[in-house]
Amino acid sequence: MNALQQYIDLYDESREVFEQQSPDLLNALRREARELLQVARLPRKGSEDYEATDLESVFAHDYGVNVNRLPFDVDPENTFHCDVPNMSTCLYYSSNDAFHSSATAERNIGKVVVEPFCMAVDDYPELMKAYYGKLARMSDPTVALNTLLVQDGLFIYVPDGVVAERPIQLVNIFNAALDMMVQRRLLIVVGKNASLKLLACDHTQSPDYQYLNNQVIEIVALEGSTLDFYDMEESTPLTRRVSSIYVDQREGSNVLIDGITLINGFTRNNYHVEVNGEHAETHLLGMTIASGEQHVDSHTFISHNAPRCNSNEMFKYVLNDNAVGAFAGKILVKPNCPRVEAYQGNRNLCGAPTAKMYTKPQLEIYTDDVMCSHGSAVGQLDEEALFYMRTRGIGIAEARRLLMQAFVADVIDGVRLDALRDRLHYLVEKRFAGTLSNCAGCMAACKKNQE
Amino acid sequence: MLVIKDLQASIEDKQILKGINLTVKPGEVHAIMGPNGSGKSTLSAVLTGNPAYTVTGGSVEFYGKDLLALSPEDRAHEGLFLSFQYPVEIPGVSMVNFMRTALNEKRKYFGQDPLSAADFLKLMREKRSIVQLDNKLASRAVNEGFSGGEKKRNEIFQMAMLEPRLSILDETDSGLDIDALRIVASGVNTLKSKDNATIVITHYQRLLDYIKPDFVHVLYKGRIVMSAGPELALELEEKGYDWIKEQVDSQQ
Numbered sequence: 001m002n003a004l005q006q007y008i009d010l011y012d013e014s015r016e017v018f019e020q021q022s023p024d025l026l027n028a029l030r031r032e033a034r035e036l037l038q039v040a041r042l043p044r045k046g047s048e049d050y051e052a053t054d055l056e057s058v059f060a061h062d063y064g065v066n067v068n069r070l071p072f073d074v075d076p077e078n079t080f081h082c083d084v085p086n087m088s089t090c091l092y093y094s095s096n097d098a099f100h101s102s103a104t105a106e107r108n109i110g111k112v113v114v115e116p117f118c119m120a121v122d123d124y125p126e127l128m129k130a131y132y133g134k135l136a137r138m139s140d141p142t143v144a145l146n147t148l149l150v151q152d153g154l155f156i157y158v159p160d161g162v163v164a165e166r167p168i169q170l171v172n173i174f175n176a177a178l179d180m181m182v183q184r185r186l187l188i189v190v191g192k193n194a195s196l197k198l199l200a201c202d203h204t205q206s207p208d209y210q211y212l213n214n215q216v217i218e219i220v221a222l223e224g225s226t227l228d229f230y231d232m233e234e235s236t237p238l239t240r241r242v243s244s245i246y247v248d249q250r251e252g253s254n255v256l257i258d259g260i261t262l263i264n265g266f267t268r269n270n271y272h273v274e275v276n277g278e279h280a281e282t283h284l285l286g287m288t289i290a291s292g293e294q295h296v297d298s299h300t301f302i303s304h305n306a307p308r309c310n311s312n313e314m315f316k317y318v319l320n321d322n323a324v325g326a327f328a329g330k331i332l333v334k335p336n337c338p339r340v341e342a343y344q345g346n347r348n349l350c351g352a353p354t355a356k357m358y359t360k361p362q363l364e365i366y367t368d369d370v371m372c373s374h375g376s377a378v379g380q381l382d383e384e385a386l387f388y389m390r391t392r393g394i395g396i397a398e399a400r401r402l403l404m405q406a407f408v409a410d411v412i413d414g415v416r417l418d419a420l421r422d423r424l425h426y427l428v429e430k431r432f433a434g435t436l437s438n439c440a441g442c443m444a445a446c447k448k449n450q451e
Numbered sequence: 452m453l454v455i456k457d458l459q460a461s462i463e464d465k466q467i468l469k470g471i472n473l474t475v476k477p478g479e480v481h482a483i484m485g486p487n488g489s490g491k492s493t494l495s496a497v498l499t500g501n502p503a504y505t506v507t508g509g510s511v512e513f514y515g516k517d518l519l520a521l522s523p524e525d526r527a528h529e530g531l532f533l534s535f536q537y538p539v540e541i542p543g544v545s546m547v548n549f550m551r552t553a554l555n556e557k558r559k560y561f562g563q564d565p566l567s568a569a570d571f572l573k574l575m576r577e578k579r580s581i582v583q584l585d586n587k588l589a590s591r592a593v594n595e596g597f598s599g600g601e602k603k604r605n606e607i608f609q610m611a612m613l614e615p616r617l618s619i620l621d622e623t624d625s626g627l628d629i630d631a632l633r634i635v636a637s638g639v640n641t642l643k644s645k646d647n648a649t650i651v652i653t654h655y656q657r658l659l660d661y662i663k664p665d666f667v668h669v670l671y672k673g674r675i676v677m678s679a680g681p682e683l684a685l686e687l688e689e690k691g692y693d694w695i696k697e698q699v700d701s702q703q
């Protein structure tokens with residue numbers, strides 16, 4: 001049984017179409033991916049790092065693939081007003097697998113480059129060639145599949161020394177009247193001493209169809225650069241996502257990645273960070289709120305390849321109903337990397353006896369003179385605190401909500417974008433109150449309700 | 452207002468309360484004293500509905516309602532308040548959010564609209580001054596990092612906010628220095644009226660110098676074995692509990 005076979009067959013049948021429509025750079029790697037997929041298989045459920053997650057069943061469904069790049073009749077800018085108030089971001093959309101810029105993108109002129117690969121290969125050939133496909137590892141069959149089928153992607157580039165004034169916001173929308181898989185692909189290059197705040201949010205506008213986003217994001221943070229990347233998912237129970245983020249951090253860079261899952265169906269988030277220069281700082285944060293049948297699995301790997309770097313990792317899960325959460329995190333400190341400080345934490349709250357959490361913290365250290373720690377805990381709501389609140393007249397449901405919200409508060413407070421932080425507190429409050437419905441124009445709807 | 456009849460309760464199959472009888476009327480202050488392990492804190496836990504305890508017999512009426520049939524939150528709405536011996540720390544929940552939620556849940560119970568933010572803050576300010584609770588504490592997480600004295604003052608502050616009809620002060624004097632004790636006691640006395648009542652659970656006479664009881668009861672082995680006026684507390688301070696224990700044990 002190989003769930004990927006159907007997509008390999010599709011590629012073999014339509015190989016010419018793929019190659020005609022894509023830049024050579026993508027096609028070159030595509031051939032390599034095809035060879036690898038000849039023998040590669042998805043990891044079985046229960047195998048190392050896939051203890052709770054069955055990728056085979058995620059890919060087994062017969063999703064449509066938009067081989068011919070047919071345009072969808074969607075107009076995200078007018079049907080989807082996703083804007084976090086007071087953030088005044090430069091807004092870009094991807095609807096299914098096509099990119100659109102919005103009117104607000106004009107705010108960005110001359111500062112940060114945001115353009116599809118098909119343009120970037122001509123405008124920034126050296127950068128594209130230097131970094132596309134260089135970080136992502138095709139030993140992961142899902143990455144190979146993305147590379148095999150991807151026809152375009154989004155290139156985000158902050159030139160050396162440029163401090164992006166406004167955050168860039170990328171809204172990914174599924175909106176198609178058929179079951180569909182897309183290969184989203186991002187390449188982010190933050191130049192020397194440059195700075196960027198990026199917010200990506202995943203939404204699904206048609207809750208009745210099954211979607212799979214098999215995405216790969218490559219991030220290069222050059223010397224002295226700063227990147228904040230907030231990656232928020234607020235989709236539907238039928239939306240699946242397999243995401244792999246690869247980061248190359250150079251000397252003195254500061255990267256924060258915050259993965260937030262509010263509503264989803266199935267999610268596997270892989271984070272692979274290579275810390276390659278001294279004095280680099282890495283913040284990897286995660287917050288998952290899951291109920292119903294939601295499944296959220298995060299897998300992190302931080303490799304300290306240089307001395308005198310800090311990394312700080314904290315993932316929190318709140319699980320209710322039959323939700324399943326998984327976290328596996330590994331920190332590697334390579335030989336000759338003294339004075340590395342690396343901390344990893346995973347705290348989980350199971351609000352129902354039927355919710356399940358799997359957690360696996362790992363440290364692998366080959367240098368003396370480092371400070372590393374990991375901690376992992378799964379617990380229930382504090383009965384004493386619940387009773388205390390009830391004696392003050394706070395009903396059980398409200399008391400539970402307050403405690404769950406309090407549990408994730410510190411992860412939200414780690415957000416370095418003020419407007420987003422406030423917004424998240426609000427969205428999470430709504431999520432726990434059960435009034436955050438699926439994403440169909442969620443932020444827009446909230447915004448309208450507020451006004 | 453409160454009529455307790457033959458109340459029996461256990462925790463993990465261990466019988467703690469073995470038949471409590473007590474009647475409290477508006478305007479009264481009752482002190483419940485007794486040696487360690489006699490069931491004083493269990494009584495307060497059972498009255499407020501702590502799910503760790505099981506009521507095995509007897510009845511409690513509160514303003515004509517069957518108190519034991521109500522959830523802990525509804526008991527609070529009906530006007531029952533417990534000042535905890537060990538107030539619970541709730542990291543991440545701010546005092547403001549906590550108190551506003553509590554007040555608004557009560558208002559909802561009585562079909563009233565939520566309090567406006569401005570009215571709420573005004574009320575907070577007003578009530579805070581009763582126990583000289585610092586504004587900084589009010590803006591922090593519930594009891595988190597509070598000193599022992601601050602926690603107890605915070606309990607009385609919450610009592611002031613919620614305006615209960617019956618307050619149970621469980622060992623409110625424990626862990627307090629003399630200044631904090633005075634502040635807490637004066638807070639309680641300020642809130643006292645002819646319409647509300649207080650049950651003071653304490654080991655020592657000390658607190659009763661400040662909060663004058665009308666009745667003093669001695670709880671021993673799960674029963675009230677002696678009830679008298681305030682003079683009993685003084686006698687206990689002087690002679691200890693042994694003479695009562697002997698008296699009770701010889702009767703059995």
